[in-house]
Amino acid sequence: MPLDLKSLITARLGENYKLHEKHLNPTLVRVQQIIGFNQVYARAQGAYLYDLDERDYLDFLSGYSVFNIGRNHPVVQKAITDVLDMDLPNMVQMDCSLLSGLLAEAVLKKLPPHLDAVFFCNSGAESNEGAIKFARAATGRAGLISLHSSFHGLSNGALSVMGDEHFREGFGPLLDNCVRVKMGDLAELEQHLSRKDVAAFIVEPVQGKGVNYPTDDYYREAQKLCRKYGTLLICDEVQTGLGRTGKWWGFEHWGLEPDIITVAKSLSGGYVPVAAVVARRSIYQKVFSRLDRCVVHSSTFGRNNLAMACGLATLQVLDDEGLVERAQEMGAKLVARIEELKKKHSLIKQVRGKGLMIAIEFHEPSELSARMGWKLLHKVERELFAQMLVTSLFQRHRILTQLAGHAMDVIKILPPLIIGEREIDRFVTALDSVLADCRSFPGPIWDLGANFIKHSLQRSTVELAAAER
Numbered sequence: 001m002p003l004d005l006k007s008l009i010t011a012r013l014g015e016n017y018k019l020h021e022k023h024l025n026p027t028l029v030r031v032q033q034i035i036g037f038n039q040v041y042a043r044a045q046g047a048y049l050y051d052l053d054e055r056d057y058l059d060f061l062s063g064y065s066v067f068n069i070g071r072n073h074p075v076v077q078k079a080i081t082d083v084l085d086m087d088l089p090n091m092v093q094m095d096c097s098l099l100s101g102l103l104a105e106a107v108l109k110k111l112p113p114h115l116d117a118v119f120f121c122n123s124g125a126e127s128n129e130g131a132i133k134f135a136r137a138a139t140g141r142a143g144l145i146s147l148h149s150s151f152h153g154l155s156n157g158a159l160s161v162m163g164d165e166h167f168r169e170g171f172g173p174l175l176d177n178c179v180r181v182k183m184g185d186l187a188e189l190e191q192h193l194s195r196k197d198v199a200a201f202i203v204e205p206v207q208g209k210g211v212n213y214p215t216d217d218y219y220r221e222a223q224k225l226c227r228k229y230g231t232l233l234i235c236d237e238v239q240t241g242l243g244r245t246g247k248w249w250g251f252e253h254w255g256l257e258p259d260i261i262t263v264a265k266s267l268s269g270g271y272v273p274v275a276a277v278v279a280r281r282s283i284y285q286k287v288f289s290r291l292d293r294c295v296v297h298s299s300t301f302g303r304n305n306l307a308m309a310c311g312l313a314t315l316q317v318l319d320d321e322g323l324v325e326r327a328q329e330m331g332a333k334l335v336a337r338i339e340e341l342k343k344k345h346s347l348i349k350q351v352r353g354k355g356l357m358i359a360i361e362f363h364e365p366s367e368l369s370a371r372m373g374w375k376l377l378h379k380v381e382r383e384l385f386a387q388m389l390v391t392s393l394f395q396r397h398r399i400l401t402q403l404a405g406h407a408m409d410v411i412k413i414l415p416p417l418i419i420g421e422r423e424i425d426r427f428v429t430a431l432d433s434v435l436a437d438c439r440s441f442p443g444p445i446w447d448l449g450a451n452f453i454k455h456s457l458q459r460s461t462v463e464l465a466a467a468e469r
Helices: 006-013 014-025 027-036 076-085 098-110 124-139 158-159 187-191 218-229 250-254 279-289 305-320 323-344 368-380 383-398 421-437 444-467
Strands: 041-045 048-051 056-059 117-121 142-145 178-180 198-203 232-236 260-263 276-277 348-354 357-362 409-413
Touching: 014 027, 027 305, 027 444, 041 250, 056 421, 076 305, 098 218, 098 276, 117 124, 117 279, 124 142, 124 158, 124 198, 124 232, 124 260, 142 187, 178 187, 178 348, 198 218, 218 232, 218 250, 218 276, 260 305, 305 323, 323 348, 323 357, 323 421, 357 383, 368 383, 368 444, 383 409, 383 421, 383 444, 421 444
Parallel strands: 142 178, 142 198, 198 232, 232 260
Antiparallel strands: 041 048, 048 056, 117 276, 260 276, 348 357, 357 409
16 A cells, blocks of 8 residues: 555644654653643644644744754745656765755855865754864864854764863763864964864854854954964854854855855755865865865765755855845844843843844843742752743744753844845744743743742752662
8 A cells, every 4th residue: 555645744733742642752852841841733834833723923033043944945845856756866875966966066266265165964064074174174173163162963973072061961972183262262263273283273254042143353363373373273163054143154254264064954945955165175185185085974874865956046045035034134133122121120131143143042030039939949950041032933923943952041042034024023022021921020931930940959959869779
């Protein structure tokens, strides 16, 4: 009997969390239940998700910046069906496919000419793994430097340069010769570089965790130090690339000339995973240095036709719809509107970001009642306040956002680059309402916070009991 996928999905839609609890990750299911994110979505389009009752949810998370062009874009859909209709040979491996050559050509047109060689793979983590290997092969050095609070992926090498202890906990030992430095501290960076054993300094132009970036010449001066001591500069553009920050690439904000960049997420158009390592040709050839090493670094699905077609279509959409420029314009409007709320709500400490990669940071409010709730939540766990806001935005206003990172009073928003005034109005109005509710303590929004406190204390009790055993 042939598979009737449409009937299968229609019949079993709604079993999502039960299936995941039984067969996949019950811990994730439990967290989603606690924070009120256990929603079942039936379809998606553009900047919106829709539940079984056809209620819309404004997606200001974009699959962690996968959906820069919005969800289920028809141009990408057509590219996929065109490839399938043509019955093309795929992943022959011992050939050179046309589509991968075309996508490499298209990607390089968006980059400065010194970046002229592309390697395709599947994910951001895999692209950073590749960049680490390329840097070590090109320099003959083992050392790697990254920044505190950085995020470069969860596989072994990428995790080794991770700047967030939370993600590294329990997975050691990782790669040797990896150090993390403080953003802005050039003296510390030079101290490590001067040993001339560092292959690469890897940075996210705008950090995904916390949405932090230098406000001075730190990156440019760091690049000079890398040149001085023979260290390569890797820019992790997995989240910042392809228009997210209002420019094609995050490194453009500082006029950098990285030796290697990594690309992923939105290059897929939200359909088929595709990522890339883009490097100087001289670096690339140090990896594939002899005939017997022509496939010494490879990725089975890296150049598959569907992924390449999605990449080509995504680049076309970004160009045709002017989405890079739109990200800059809409981002500026969104930041300005939130800045207006700052005058009204003492909870808002800072609004920062580039393009449509934006963080809203909070601090202890001046109002006595709200301050009591703030102190109560922070006594238990720092990020509970921001999670309370994220959950309130979702449950009361059907807007999907996220915490910017562990132990942070920061909400991060990553809208699709297609948003307009309507979406900005909806988000700002909702945030205004949620922050206004925080002035009433006790009150419904603080009841939600109290529920998070209960679960946090229960978790601590379980962890203590396990440690004692």
